[in-house]
Amino acid sequence: MFTFNLSSMGFAQDVLPRPPQPFKGTVNLRAKESKPDFPQPIKAPAGAPNVLLVLLDDVGFGATSTFGGPCHTPTFQMLADNGLKFNHFHTTALCSPTRAALITGRNHHSVHSGAITEAATGFPGYDSVMQKDTATVAEVLKQNGYGTAWFGKNHNVPDWQTSQAGPFDLWPTGLGFDHFYGFLGGDTSQWRPAVTEGTKPIDPYLGDPDYNFDYDIADQAIKWIGMQKAVAPDKPFFCYYAPGATHAPHHPKKEWVEKYKGKFDQGWDKIREETFARQKKMGIIPQDAVLTPLAPGIQTWDSCSANEKKAYARFMEVYAGFLEQTDYNVGRVIDSIRKRGELDNTMVIFIAGDNGASAEGSRQGLLNEMTFFNGVKENIDDVLARADEIGSWKTYNHYPIGWAHAMCTPFQWTKQIASHFGGTRNGMVISWPKGIAAKGELRTQFHHCIDVVPTILEACQVTMPSSVNGVTQKPIEGVSLAYTFAEANAKDQRTKQYFELLANRAIYSDGWVACTTPVGAPWDSAGAKVDEITGYKWELYDTSKDFSQAHDLAAEMPDKLKDLQLLFYTEAARYNVLPIDNSKTERLDPAIRPSLTRGRKSFSYTEGMVRIPEGASPDIKNKSWSVKAEVEVKENASGMIVTQGGLFGGWGLYLNQGKPVFHYNFVDVAHFDVAGKESLAPGKHTVEMQFAYDGGGIGRGGMATVSVDGSPVAKGRVERTIPI
Incomplete structure (x- = not known):
């Protein structure tokens, strides 16, 4: 068995990267009269695991x-x-x-x-x-x-x-x-x-x-x-x-x-x-x-x-x-x-979760x-x-x-x-x-x-x-x-x-834990609707004796609870926890963050542009929008023209045996097809889908119209759309 005192093994290293190594050779007029020296690769400490x-x-x-x-x-x-x-x-x-x-x-x-x-x-x-x-x-x-x-x-x-x-x-x-x-x-x-x-x-x-x-x-x-x-x-x-x-x-x-x-x-x-x-x-x-x-x-x-x-x-x-x-x-x-x-x-450090x-x-x-x-x-x-x-x-x-x-x-x-x-x-x-x-x-x-x-x-x-x-x-x-x-x-x-996450917060100190009582469950996607500071009850546990936080002592020890609450806010100020925010859905809106798409009304893509993430893609949720594609097809061609999303939610514009189809997948719970009845003739065409949103809130439906070369060929309802 090879054991050692870990605490004694550190060595001074204040700045990374390390400064350039000095040249330890010699340089004269001729190479044969000079001594070469290479900078040596950095090596880990001896015995490092x-x-x-x-x-x-x-x-x-x-x-x-x-x-x-x-x-x-x-x-x-x-x-x-x-x-x-x-x-x-x-x-x-x-x-x-x-x-x-x-x-x-x-x-x-x-x-x-x-x-x-x-x-x-x-x-x-x-x-x-x-x-x-x-x-x-x-x-x-x-x-x-x-x-x-x-x-x-x-x-x-x-x-x-x-x-x-x-x-x-x-x-x-x-x-x-x-x-x-x-x-x-x-x-x-x-x-x-x-x-x-x-x-x-x-x-x-x-x-x-x-x-x-x-x-x-x-x-x-x-x-x-x-x-x-x-x-x-x-x-x-x-x-x-x-x-x-x-x-x-x-x-x-x-x-x-x-x-x-x-x-x-x-x-x-x-x-x-x-x-x-x-x-x-x-x-x-x-x-x-x-x-x-x-x-x-x-x-x-x-x-x-x-x-x-x-x-x-x-x-x-x-x-x-x-x-x-x-x-x-x-x-x-x-x-x-x-x-x-x-x-x-x-x-090996194995953390289960x-x-x-x-x-x-x-x-x-x-x-x-x-x-x-x-x-x-x-x-x-x-x-x-x-x-x-x-x-x-x-x-x-x-x-x-x-x-x-x-x-x-x-x-x-x-x-x-x-x-x-x-x-x-x-x-x-x-x-x-x-x-x-x-x-x-x-x-x-x-x-x-x-x-x-x-x-x-x-x-x-x-x-x-x-x-x-x-x-x-x-x-x-x-x-x-x-x-x-x-x-x-x-x-x-x-x-x-x-500890703090979505306004659920706690402070541990020498075995004691003061923590807020959750006002919203994890399975509630809407989040809490109370004031972040005054809307939460606090609990108190002595975890040196209460392993699972089963016995709330807040009512019995209000002074201890108050001390720990003050300690939490001291730590919160120290570590950038403030401001406390208990919102959920509102935070998920990409519009509140920097964006590559903000202010743009038109986007142009060509064949082979794939895996563009949602944060860098056109946001078509909760609004009217349209997509137009210039295509060249063979007789009875089938295949995807453009799609956003996939099997579990999204939309696609494609050809099925030459017939243009707009498909909307509402989180795999409902599917809507708006399809033309006639196949496109071989050659170049412009295929377009225009979606007119009903308005009146998020996640509402709308009317989809598919056109070929400027003429409508299909029209149909999409009763529900993905809101978030």
């Missing part, structure tokens, strides 16, 4: 078998058996904020990421534009001799910067990552993903009917690591592996789903009880922990109809299969490192997640009729909120709710055979995702520079977890931490 940072998506504390849950995670467990398990680790309660904090070591508002990028507002803590004064861990390690790569989900590029027009400095390759293979947005289909390699959009699924993105990124990570070690075996790597799983849509291969057939027929209430009992038996939670009640608005399993139970159980079977498949593919990456003899000196489980799937689950964000209710009979399609390429599925709450056992609430541990507490495992002697032990110190970067830097014997690429850096706001590696009972070094 490889780092594999794994971040799953939307996995609650009580989902994985490693933390007592019903979903089998043998890879996660293997790492726990060979390392340390942390049961007091926290995230921010939402995707983009956690991811920005994780790779910078600063609080999410400090790095301008107080909400998801699609909900950015024009305030410093929320504008989504990460600045150069908060360099990522990849940038620092890269300039200290590491190879760096990012695989999977990003969700940190401002939405108006995600097109091929750039700028690209906030894409992964602009943040210190040598290589990126993944997707930029919050989610993607696993069967037909919107993949980007570097900064180039690609479609790796074309021609491969068995394609699945979760397998693909594992393959890509294995190849990249293999190449790094084949070419430069002494150069350590930093690999950030962030699969889209288990964010909706839940898209595992069928064999993983079948493993769980019938395993959830007992319902979410019973699953919560079973998980809670396992957590106590495994020592994951204290024996005096209390199982909190169902969140308000979640129906009991017994109150569901037989048909509802059948559909709901299927949703959970698919989810569980997705999580186990993801764990398997993480295991493939780790096995590839083991086979190269590198695992002993590879620090960037927030709690997602309760954005409505009370009954969804065939298409886009219905939730547009306030459209799906018919349960339609859901049940398509139960066998759940998880296939034909659905953009999400499970019911009852399952989300069960996956956050034993805590209150879920993703989005930063005030409670159901939204912020996630299971984490760290394994590093050469650096951590302990095996299979639990650590109970309170920590946060901003603590991961200083942990990595300390293990890699690298200090955070005061300046990176000419920009003075903000101090790291996290603290290293390395002090816990050798001492199970070490005193907590993180004694204070604020």
Whole structure:
């Protein structure tokens, strides 16, 4: 066993990049009389470990078998058996904020990421534009001799910067990552993903009917690591592996789903009880922990109809299969490192979730997640009729909120709710055979995702520079977890931490938590309608004795509550949390952010221009609009002329056997066709569609008219349009 004192390994390095190396040779008139000397490549500190940072998506504390849950995670467990398990680790309660904090070591508002990028507002803590004064861990390690790569989900590029027009400095390759293979947005289909390699959009699924993105990124990570070690075996790597799983849509291969057939027929209430009992038996939670009640608005399993139970159980079977498949593919990456003899000196940090489980799937689950964000209710009979399609390429599925709450056992609430541990507490495992002697032990110190970067830097014997690429850096706001590696009972070094997301807020201080009571549920897309400051009740918990936030002490200890409230607002002012904003739908409007399209009334595109993101595309929602195409066709030609959106919502103008068709897809709940009856003659034509919006609010219908060469050939109603 090779162990050492991590805290003694830092070395002075104040500025990156390092100044040019002095020439140590000699120069005379003739080369043969001179002594050459090359600038030497920067090398990582001797013995510095490889780092594999794994971040799953939307996995609650009580989902994985490693933390007592019903979903089998043998890879996660293997790492726990060979390392340390942390049961007091926290995230921010939402995707983009956690991811920005994780790779910078600063609080999410400090790095301008107080909400998801699609909900950015024009305030410093929320504008989504990460600045150069908060360099990522990849940038620092890269300039200290590491190879760096990012695989999977990003969700940190401002939405108006995600097109091929750039700028690209906030894409992964602009943040210190040598290589990126993944997707930029919050989610993607696993069967037909919107993949980007570097900064180039690609479609790796074309021609491969068995394609699945979760397998693909594992393959890509294995190849990249293999190449790094084949070419430069002494150069350590930093690999950030962030699969889209288990964010909706839940898209595992069928064999993983079948493993769980019938395993959830007992319902979410019973699953919560079973998980809670396992957590106590495994020592994951204290024996005096209390199982909190169902969140308000979640129906009991017994109150569901037989048909509802059948559909709901299927949703959970698919989810569980997705999580186990993801764990398997993480295991493939780790096995590839083991086979190269590198695992002993590879620090693997595996975080099961960037927030709690997602309760954005409505009370009954969804065939298409886009219905939730547009306030459209799906018919349960339609859901049940398509139960066998759940998880296939034909659905953009999400499970019911009852399952989300069960996956956050034993805590209150879920993703989005930063005030409670159901939204912020996630299971984490760290394994590093050469650096951590302990095996299979639990650590109970309170920590946060901003603590991961200083942990990595300390293990890699690298200090955070005061300046990176000419920009003075903000101090790291996290603290290293390395002090816990050798001492199970070490005193907590993180004694204070604020939480805020969509106005749900909390402050942790020396075991105490003061937090707001949510006034709106995560499954309510409209958001709260109360004053952000005076409209919230506060709760108080002594988490040193109350693991699950089950006993509210606010009424008994008003002075303690007041002190903590004041502390929250002190921290809020310090870290750019203000102003507090509880809006949801309003924030999602691209019109409130910088835009490449603002003020433009006309857009021209030519063949081959694909994958233009919504933030850089014409906004045709809630207004009249038209599209005109100049085409040259053969007899009875079929094919797409132009489309925006896809299988789960959008529109297209195409030819079917020479006949022009305008199709409107209302979030895959309703479809409208306006089609000409005559085929176009071979040759050049102008095909046009004009849409006259009814007005009177958002999401209304309108009249679509299709014309060929200036003459109308079809007219029809589109009764509903996508509002958001």
